[in-house]
Amino acid sequence: TAQRELEAVGLGHRVTHYPSQLSGGEQQRVAIARAMAPGPEIIFADEPTGNLDGATGEAIIDLLFSRQRASGATLLIITHDPSLATHCDRVIEMRDGVIVADRSGGAVQ
DSSP, rough: OOHHHHHEEEEEEEEOOOOGGSOOHHHHHHHHHHHHTTTTEEEEEEEETTOOOHHHHHHHHHHHHHHHHHHEEEEEEEEOOHHHHTTSSSEEEEETTEEEEEEEEEEEO
């Protein structure tokens, strides 16, 4: 349920607040809770740290991967951030719509 997911991301106490009353990091945590609530098999995250400072971005990434592991869902992240990509099991790099690298477990294929 939504309430359970808000609790899981540490925002159960903010359930009655509007988005404008939340910080950017809290809004990202709500987005994670919203994505996880229906129990998806695949989670899509497009630039999940794009508008966040470094420390908040790291906290969001830790939370996103934690919720992914807890659910067993596949996590697909789109990012320009190479440090975020290092958290992933597989990295597919594209330039101008063309795949230029496919790394799985550190090996380029």
